[in-house]
Structure formats: C-alpha cells, structure tokens
Amino acid sequence: MGRLGKGIKDGVREIPKEFLELADPSSFYPSLALLCMLVELTEGSGLKIAGGFGFWRGQNLSDASSGMTVKGDGVSDHAFGRGFDIDQIGEGQSLIKFDISIPDDYYQGLDMLLAKIATLPKFLQPDSIVFSSVMITYFNTQDDDTIMKNYPGLGPHIDFGFDDTSIHNGHIHLSFGWTRAGHPDKLSASSYTYQNYNTSDTTFPDMNTGTSGIYKPENYSKYMYLDKYQYQSTLTLTRSTCR
Amino acid sequence: MHLGNFQLRAQSYASQIANVGSSDPGSDGAEYNLSADDIGAGPNLSDYPAAYINIMNIEQRQLYMKKIDLLNNNPNINMDEKLDYDGFVISASSDLKKKENSYLVNPDGTIRERDKGRCS
Numbered sequence: 001m002g003r004l005g006k007g008i009k010d011g012v013r014e015i016p017k018e019f020l021e022l023a024d025p026s027s028f029y030p031s032l033a034l035l036c037m038l039v040e041l042t043e044g045s046g047l048k049i050a051g052g053f054g055f056w057r058g059q060n061l062s063d064a065s066s067g068m069t070v071k072g073d074g075v076s077d078h079a080f081g082r083g084f085d086i087d088q089i090g091e092g093q094s095l096i097k098f099d100i101s102i103p104d105d106y107y108q109g110l111d112m113l114l115a116k117i118a119t120l121p122k123f124l125q126p127d128s129i130v131f132s133s134v135m136i137t138y139f140n141t142q143d144d145d146t147i148m149k150n151y152p153g154l155g156p157h158i159d160f161g162f163d164d165t166s167i168h169n170g171h172i173h174l175s176f177g178w179t180r181a182g183h184p185d186k187l188s189a190s191s192y193t194y195q196n197y198n199t200s201d202t203t204f205p206d207m208n209t210g211t212s213g214i215y216k217p218e219n220y221s222k223y224m225y226l227d228k229y230q231y232q233s234t235l236t237l238t239r240s241t242c243r
Numbered sequence: 244m245h246l247g248n249f250q251l252r253a254q255s256y257a258s259q260i261a262n263v264g265s266s267d268p269g270s271d272g273a274e275y276n277l278s279a280d281d282i283g284a285g286p287n288l289s290d291y292p293a294a295y296i297n298i299m300n301i302e303q304r305q306l307y308m309k310k311i312d313l314l315n316n317n318p319n320i321n322m323d324e325k326l327d328y329d330g331f332v333i334s335a336s337s338d339l340k341k342k343e344n345s346y347l348v349n350p351d352g353t354i355r356e357r358d359k360g361r362c363s
Contacts, residue, residue, distance in 0.1 A: 019291045025334030028293040030326070033284050035310035042319035052323030055331035058293070080293035081331055088321075123284045178292050180283030184303040 025059070030081040032182030034175070037117075037124045038084060047116050048095060050088035051171065054078035076175075077128065083175035089113055100132045100169035107138040110172060118153035125154065127180055130161030130173035296330050 029035075030053060041047050058079035077083040088095040089109045096109040110131055117125055136142045139150075142162050148154045157180075161173070176182070287294045288303065296304065311326040 016289075016291060018289070019293075019295070022295065022297075025332040027296045027330035028333055029296060029304075029307040029311075029330045030294070031287070032294065032307060032310065035307065035314065036284075038320060039310055039313050039317070042317050043313070046319060048319045048321075050321035053326075053331070058331070058333040061334060079333065081333075082293070176283075179286045181285075181287045181292075181294070182283075183285035183288060184294075184299065184306045185288075186285040 028058075028081055030055075031176050032184060033124060033180055034082055034084060034126075034182070036182065037120065037126065037174070037176075040120055040124055041116055047112065048088075048090045049086050050095065051084055051086040053081065053084055055081060077177070078175070080178075080181075082177070082181050083128075083173060085171040085173050086113065087171040089172075098169075098171050100134050100166075103134050103138070106132065107135060110135060113172060114147075114151045114154065118151040120153075122155040122157070123180070125158060126174045127157060127177040128159050128161060128173065128175045130163055130168055132168050133162040133164040136162055293333055294330075 038049075042049055054076070055078070057076050058081070061075070061079060078085075086098065088097050089112055090096055091112060096105050096112075098106050098109055100106050114129070117129075133142075139147050141147060142160075144158070144160050145156075147160060148156065148158070161168075289295065289298055294307065299307075308328050311328060314320055314322070315325050
C-alpha cells in the first residue's frame with residue numbers, strides 16, 4: 001500500500017457505473033501522467049528504455065485470468081493504461097537487461113532508474129515501483145523510507161513493491177494510481193489553479209508542509225506545455241509554438 | 244446480488260484503495276497532509292480509472308496525441324508496439340452493463356458510498 005494509504009481505514013473507491021457501461025469495448029488513452037513521465041525519462045540525453053504498457057490486461061476484464069495484480073487481489077494498473085514495464089535500460093549505447101539471474105546488473109539498472117525518477121517533479125513520479133525482492137539484499141532493507149534516503153527527490157507517496165514471485169524477475173513495473181493519472185485540463189488549460197509556489201523559490205518546496213506547490217519554476221514551460229500555450233514562471237499565459 | 248468477475252475484482256481493487264487528503268509521516272518522520280493535487284496532476288477526465296477518448300474535446304485529445312507522438316518518435320524508448328492515436332481497448336462483460344451490477348457492495352449488501360482515493 002502506498003503511503004497515501006497509511007492510517008486510512010475503510011478507504012473505498014468505486015468503479016463508476018458510467019465507466020462500466022461504456023466499457024464494452026471502448027477506447028482509452030494511456031494515463032497522461034504516465035506518458036509525460038516516459039517522455040521526461042527518455043527525451044534528449046535521458047535514459048534509453050525498452051518495455052511495454054501491457055494494455056492487453058484490460059482487453060477482457062471479464063476473463064478471470066486477466067487484469068489482476070501479482071497478488072491477485074486487484075485489477076492491475078496496466079488494465080487501465082496507467083502502467084509501464086521496463087525490461088531494459090541504459091544511459092549510453094549499451095542497455096542493461098533486467099534479468100534477476102544477473103542481480104548486479106538488475107540492481108545497476110534499478111539504481112539508474114530510481115536516480116532518474118528522483119529528478120522529475122513529484123506529479124510525474126509514479127505511485128508504484130515494483131521489482132524483484134532479491135533487491136532487498138542490495139538495499140539492505142525493504143523499508144521505503146530508508147531506500148528513499150538514497151535518492152533525494154523521490155516523492156514520499158511512492159510505494160515500492162518487493163515481488164517475491166518470479167513475475168518481476170525480468171522487468172521493473174511503474175504505474176500511476178487512479179487519482180494521479182493526469183487530467184488533461186490540469187496539464188493544459190488556463191484553469192490550472194492548484195499551483196501556489198513562490199516564484200522566488202527555485203527549490204522544491206517542503207513536501208511535509210503539504211501547502212506548497214511542487215514545481216520548479218524553471219520547469220513550468222516544460223511540464224505545463226500545451227499545444228498552443230505554455231505557462232511562464234510569472235504564471236501568465238502566453239502563446240507558444242507547438243513542441 | 245450477483246456480481247460478475249469484473250465486479251468482484253473491482254471490489255477487491257477498491258479495498259486496496261485509500262483516501263487521499265490523509266496525514267501521514269514523511270521520510271523524516273514529520274506529518275504532512277496530502278491531497279491528490281499536492282502531488283499529482285489529478286485523475287482522468289470524469290474521474291474514470293482510464294482516459295475515455297469519446298468524452299474529450301479536441302484540445303484534450305491533442306494533448307494526449309502530442310505525448311504519444313513524442314514517444315513514438317523518440318529513439319530512446321523502444322516500446323513493444325507503437326502507441327495508437329485511437330487508444331487502446333478496455334472491455335468488460337456485457338452483464339456488467341446492468342445497473343444492479345454497477346456498484347460496489349459491502350459484505351452486508353449495502354451500497355458503498357463513493358469516496359476519494361487511489362489504487363495501489
């Protein structure tokens with residue numbers, strides 16, 4: 001359970017009946033937050049990654065064998081287009097394959113991935129990162145907080161999953177939860193209202209206060225990019241060329 | 244009340260999901276208050292678990308399509324298949340269209356109230 005869930009009892013989220021009524025079958029886009037995260041992980045001199053979305057997990061939700069999480073106690077984020085499995089990663093010409101039979105390489109790739117994710121703004125950091133439980137020996141812990149201290153910048157909302165089955169022996173799972181999947185208007189429209197950062201502050205605000213925005217001013221034009229508009233650090237809306 | 248496979252799984256799925264807006268210790272042990280907007284870009288349009296294309300306007304679709312285009316043309320990412328501008332398909336049993344199967348229910352048979360939360 002992610003940290004958003006600690007201390008929560010009887011937390012329930014209903015699958016909207018409207019969603020079920022239209023899902024027979026219907027077309028959906030992958031999570032916008034997930035798409036943005038992948039762009040930021042890989043663009044320019046970013047990471048090289050190989051993997052897949054696993055959309056097939058949502059193509060027949062009435063089939064009892066599809067769509068479930070590893071634990072079998074819920075519907076996978078993949079089924080709703082909110083997950084991506086990375087099976088190779090690299091920074092240069094060569095790629096590291098996530099293969100738990102070579103645990104040093106697996107750890108090197110995971111370390112590379114976590115370090116990169118830590119550089120992203122919190123709203124583009126996933127809710128769930130799942131990897132082989134063999135990595136516990138490398139981190140020397142399975143405590144999320146202890147691992148996060150090795151990667152300053154990782155959001156405390158992230159839930160690490162240590163899979164003790166063989167399912168994640170060949171890839172790392174990244175996914176966003178329901179409420180952080182990304183609303184197109186919040187990422188694009190002039191109605192974007194929930195930022196409240198101090199323009200003189202160029203560091204990430206203290207997450208512990210819960211009151212500050214989380215965005216670096218210099219990243220505004222990058223992350224709030226629109227087809228026709230972009231936000232400036234002054235928060236004025238100006239026209240821009242398409243990216 | 245009879246529940247279909249997807250409903251049964253949706254029910255267990257929901258059981259994993261927590262409210263947001265919670266107070267919770269951060270990595271330094273301090274308490275902080277979280278809401279979805281503090282750390283996220285919000286849920287999908289209409290609060291669906293996935294981004295339903297048919298309810299989007301042109302500008303909203305273009306935002307997704309632009310990101311899809313960036314990924315499809317980025318040599319640094321090798322995806323199993325190119326992303327489709329028409330999206331991917333989610334399909335549930337036709338039985339689930341029935342209203343009586345469209346809610347989550349408590350063990351005592353009462354309808355669960357809609358709540359805010361996230362999946363794990």
